[in-house]
Amino acid sequence: MNYSDVFRDKELVQGLAKRIAELTRGRTEPLVFMEVCGTHTNAIYQFGLRSLLPPEVRLISGPGCPVCVTPNSYLDCAVALCRLPDVIIASFGDMLRVPGSSSSLMEERAKGADIRVVYSPLDAVQLAAKNPDKRVVFLGVGFETTAPTIAGSILAAKAQGLSNYFVLASHKTMPQPMAILSADPELQVDGYICPAHVSAIIGADAYRFLCEEYKVPCVVTGFEPTDVLQGVEMLVRQAIAGESKVEIQYSRVVRWEGNAKAQAMLADVFTPFDAPWRGIGVLPGSGLRIADKYAEFDAELAIPVQVEELKEHKGCLCGEILKGKVAPFDCPLFGGKCTPESPVGACMVSSEGTCAAAYKYGR
Amino acid sequence: MCVGVPMQVVSVDGDFAMTEVDGVKREASLMMLDQEVKVGDFVIVHAGFAISKLDEEEAKATLELMREVYSPELMG
Ligand code: SF4
Ligand code: SF4
Numbered sequence: 001m002n003y004s005d006v007f008r009d010k011e012l013v014q015g016l017a018k019r020i021a022e023l024t025r026g027r028t029e030p031l032v033f034m035e036v037c038g039t040h041t042n043a044i045y046q047f048g049l050r051s052l053l054p055p056e057v058r059l060i061s062g063p064g065c066p067v068c069v070t071p072n073s074y075l076d077c078a079v080a081l082c083r084l085p086d087v088i089i090a091s092f093g094d095m096l097r098v099p100g101s102s103s104s105l106m107e108e109r110a111k112g113a114d115i116r117v118v119y120s121p122l123d124a125v126q127l128a129a130k131n132p133d134k135r136v137v138f139l140g141v142g143f144e145t146t147a148p149t150i151a152g153s154i155l156a157a158k159a160q161g162l163s164n165y166f167v168l169a170s171h172k173t174m175p176q177p178m179a180i181l182s183a184d185p186e187l188q189v190d191g192y193i194c195p196a197h198v199s200a201i202i203g204a205d206a207y208r209f210l211c212e213e214y215k216v217p218c219v220v221t222g223f224e225p226t227d228v229l230q231g232v233e234m235l236v237r238q239a240i241a242g243e244s245k246v247e248i249q250y251s252r253v254v255r256w257e258g259n260a261k262a263q264a265m266l267a268d269v270f271t272p273f274d275a276p277w278r279g280i281g282v283l284p285g286s287g288l289r290i291a292d293k294y295a296e297f298d299a300e301l302a303i304p305v306q307v308e309e310l311k312e313h314k315g316c317l318c319g320e321i322l323k324g325k326v327a328p329f330d331c332p333l334f335g336g337k338c339t340p341e342s343p344v345g346a347c348m349v350s351s352e353g354t355c356a357a358a359y360k361y362g363r
Numbered sequence: 364m365c366v367g368v369p370m371q372v373v374s375v376d377g378d379f380a381m382t383e384v385d386g387v388k389r390e391a392s393l394m395m396l397d398q399e400v401k402v403g404d405f406v407i408v409h410a411g412f413a414i415s416k417l418d419e420e421e422a423k424a425t426l427e428l429m430r431e432v433y434s435p436e437l438m439g
Contacts, residue, residue, distance in 0.1 A: 252417055252418045
């Protein structure tokens with residue numbers, strides 16, 4: 001079975017949209033649902049799902065992309081590291097174009113820094129094995145989906161006895177920002193489209209406290225158009241019935257308890273810390289840094305650098321975008337000063353950033 | 364960045380599997396998977412790791428349920 005085709009069935013998509021419209025007809029207050037994964041944001045724009053929904057249902061984007069929520073201070077540190085003559089930076093591609101305070105990795109590469117894009121953190125470990133006279137620093141960003149792959153790379157480097165592999169770790173975990181946004185009186189969130197592959201790791205049970213403490217419905221959905229729409233329909237039903245519970249639409253991948261092995265890897269290699277989020281600020285216990293036990297792999301400890309003074313970009317509304325308070329079109333720089341070719345803010349860089357998706361697919 | 368792609372396992376060699384989708388092959392570490400996989404299974408692959416098995420029965424059940432409930436001709 002080809003999973004992407006069958007879950008894009010036009011008739012099913014229309015049937016789902018029709019059912020959502022029937023359920024919400026005549027509501028005076030729209031129901032507002034937030035997605036917190038960039039892959040969902042991208043799917044919603046790509047398949048034009050907003051245009052299929054009735055005006056009574058509004059979808060807003062939250063802090064869904066690890067690239068977007070990574071603050072300038074992290075990028076500045078990466079830039080400082082890449083200027084060292086014996087350092088190779090290895091990173092997922094998205095990070096290269098994100099502007100830091102005064103430079104980006106892309107600009108540094110043009111000036112001669114050794115920066116490699118890798119598909120897997122294991123490729124970065126191999127790079128270290130092949131370049132024993134260099135220090136390879138992997139840029140460890142990402143949510144709970146990506147963090148275990150980076151934990152895996154540290155375990156692999158240890159098993160191979162490498163002493164020249166390091167991670168600049170600033171991983172983020174998802175449920176905390178959702179709790180903060182739920183408690184924000186300026187935001188009305190009637191339900192969450194919970195991230196799919198983050199949930200494959202942490203399990204749907206991880207959202208239960210949100211339903212209990214903030215009375216907000218949570219549905220874990222997949223990324224295909226029928227997945228997202230069925231998820232929205234489940235949220236609509238809960239909202240109308242005045243319920244708030246966790247449901248799994250994406251049952252072909254996500255289990256209540258999640259992936260125990262990946263969770264154990266996270267608990268072994270990382271330790272929670274108070275992580276800074278772009279636009280949101282420091283959230284207690286919302287990040288993962290390298291545990292003391294693996295300190296030898298921590299780039300921050302092993303390779304201290306002088307980082308330039310922090311500057312934010314004038315006029316960029318990324319912070320408000322990431323909190324779901326404004327839409328890309330509300331930003332005066334959108335499409336003019338700020339485009340995917342020359343991004344001012346992070347949300348325009350990552351292919352899954354809200355501004356980039358809005359630019360590519362239009363309203 | 365966290366895009367996981369459903370891929371089919373074509374061979375398993377210790378801690379690694381070769382996976383394929385639409386003719387594209389990719390090696391995936393099985394280090395993170397807490398379920399057994401065999402040739403023919405679908406897994407979600409992200410950044411070089413299989414992160415989860417894709418349950419075909421559940422996929423079929425989801426679709427069937429959707430077809431029953433949301434097919435336009437049935438809804439009138
Ligand atoms: S990197 Fe992309 S896929 Fe991963 S969480 Fe962010 S937006 Fe979602
Ligand atoms: S359009 Fe550009 S400047 Fe405006 S919020 Fe988005 S990324 Fe920032």
